[in-house]
Amino acid sequence: MAKLMYRDAIRNTIFQEMQRDPRVVVLGEDVVGGMGTAGGPEAIGGIWSTSTGLYDAFGPDRVIDTPISESAIVGAAGGLALAGKRPVAEIMFADFIGVCMDQLWNQIAKFRYMFGGKSICPAVIRMPCGAGYNAAAQHSQVIHQFVTNMPGLKVVMPSTPEDACGLLRQAIRDDDPVIFLEHKFLYGMSGEVSDDPEFCIPFGHARLARAGLDATIVAAGMMVGYAEAAADELARDGIGCDVIDLRTTSPLDEEAILDSVEVTGRLVVVDEAPPRCSLATDIAALVASKAFASLKAPTEMVTAPHTPVPFARELESAYLPSPAKIVAAVRQTLSYR
């Protein structure tokens, strides 16, 4: 075990996988970091520092600095994957996914199906996402809700450095396209990470982050930390919460959610996305249809409102879910009779 930051866990994992498998290539905007500047390659190290050192170690054939064209990046990743490579593409901000929707949604997600299973498309598209950096409506969004809606894609939302490592290794080795969503706020998070070069976390396997008998809090990615903080605060009042870290929203670990709600009877879903047709509503619907008899109170959803992410700091913090809002939601569901 080693104590690593989330961004370092991602970089180390890519590094180890590139060493292990020559088919793994990295591409994206400024992934070399400093190319074309006076300092030369690696002078900056990529804006998220998730690819620093890769260019020096693996060279221009395997670490490809692309033009500022997300459709080119995703299109190239799809082509590389079809041609037998294991591309790890980076979209600098998940918000830019819109311009490459055909490549992602209508091509990469569909290849295996359209080719009758004779072809695979093992592309990993990494996307930093999320609000909280005062970066305004076009650089602050989460996108898991609509990529989860696309059959053919797997969607991963690691919440800790260790999960980032185990899930990214699984994503690179997986034969299907994987959308790997890294919350920008988590890059600085430190945690113990397995140094086993074979450490993988299977998809569709939720993590129980806290255990309690009074309510179930379901979250993914960045929201898991908030849910844990809320559960810890509630625990001081003797209120025990199961905190379920979904890890992947597609496939979804339905069993973990239903098993827990069958015990607690109360559900709080936390989601940074606006509430309509979202992960939160999906899980609320799942529980309403498959664990209705276990529910003792209406499901509470802690989500962003149905608006773009605000720029102003005060508005942005009012927009986002928070531990305090989750605590209030748990208390609300416990107060139902």
Add this chain to the structure above:
Amino acid sequence: MSRIRAFTMPKWGIEMTEGTIAEWMVHEGDTFKRGDTLCLIETAKITNEVEAEYDATVRRILAPSGAEAEPVGALLAIFDEGAHSDAEIDAFLAEFRPAEGGLAIGAGRAAAPAEPAVPSAEARPARTKIETNRPISPEALRLAEEEGVDLSGIEGSGRGGRITHQDVVRAVRGPAPLATKGLAALVADDGAVFASPLARRIAALHGLSLAGVKGTGARGRISKADVLALVPPSDAIGGIGAPAFMAGANRPEIVPFDRIRKVVAQRLTQAKQDIPHFYLRISASADALLDMRKSANLVLGCKASLNDWIVKASAVALVRHPDVNVQVHGNEIHRFPHADIAIAVASPKGLVTPVIRQADRMRIDQLAAESRRLIEKAQGKGLSMDDMEGGTFSVSNLGMFGIENFDAIINPPQGAILAVGAAQRQPVESPSGGATFETRISFTLSVDHRAIDGAAGAQFLQTLKFLIEQPEGLFA
């Protein structure tokens, strides 16, 4: 001119306040003959058929089957000879006022003066009209008006702050008191075993190792069911080292009150709250009675039980102490010359109390036959309202379960109930100063102090004890 007739909820017995149409045997437009079955009505105590008392045609059915209970006197259907127009039926309906008792007959008009015979079980406060320009669902507004909810205290949870029905329900009910079960042990996910969080938790609770367990969940994951299959059966749990607590393992089976349970609960609560009970205890030697029972059964060719003898003794004692043989109605004591004794019988539907009428006048073999008939009926197709109506006194016997003695709750409007314990061999002091054994039965009389004083109850018990110890008196 032929008549329009109202068919209303009948009143079967003094305690009946409402009934439910279990099933209609006739439908709108049907013509029926006197004696035909019109419908099945379910009351708190029984379900009974209602026979037509005249020939007629069904014009309207106002209370559908299986709906809410209707109060006694409520209009259930309208019959006539088929000659009236719909408008005339409507006019009759508009003018109809329920009358006391069974069938109200109107010749196109209400026959009886308006009088709500029995207040509806749930008398609601009058609706308060709410004027608001806040967005609110119609059903939410209706509920708020019915319950008199102040909308200003409600933050609407719907879109644009719209107030939903659930919001009003929550406002009416108020917040639940905080009841928590607290934390559970967090079992860390180890990489070696692929198991769902709950499977891991259950395994830890039972000290099971999941290594090598074959998972049947998605992608071969070990699921809850896989672990539960490994958990030793429940009778093995509880031994040394077994887990004391398992989350979610002790969930209740929820059984809503059925009609009988509802009425029993309501009446017993009322009895225990309204009636100032006091209790008198006595015991009597039963040896003479047991001897008498043996020979009387032989001579009379009956199979009277010990309880039949106690009922008989009670009946004779009641006639001698009419102050105990009473019903309490409001501010009146109804004193009866004969003892109608209700016996508590455990039936498949719950506790029922059929009445042995004028038990004091019956010889023991007649009484035994009547009690046997009632008990068999209670345990078979069910008692009729006639079987359970009235009663001036009750006898409840738990002696067959070995209960030594107990305190019963009075069955209103009766004034007292006798609780009978087990007949037990007990040592007593013999006349010579030594100890001998005899069979003794203990009795507890629960008495309504509003109507019966301590001395009256005590004298009754004294006579009962005398009759049991010298049972020849029962044949006087």
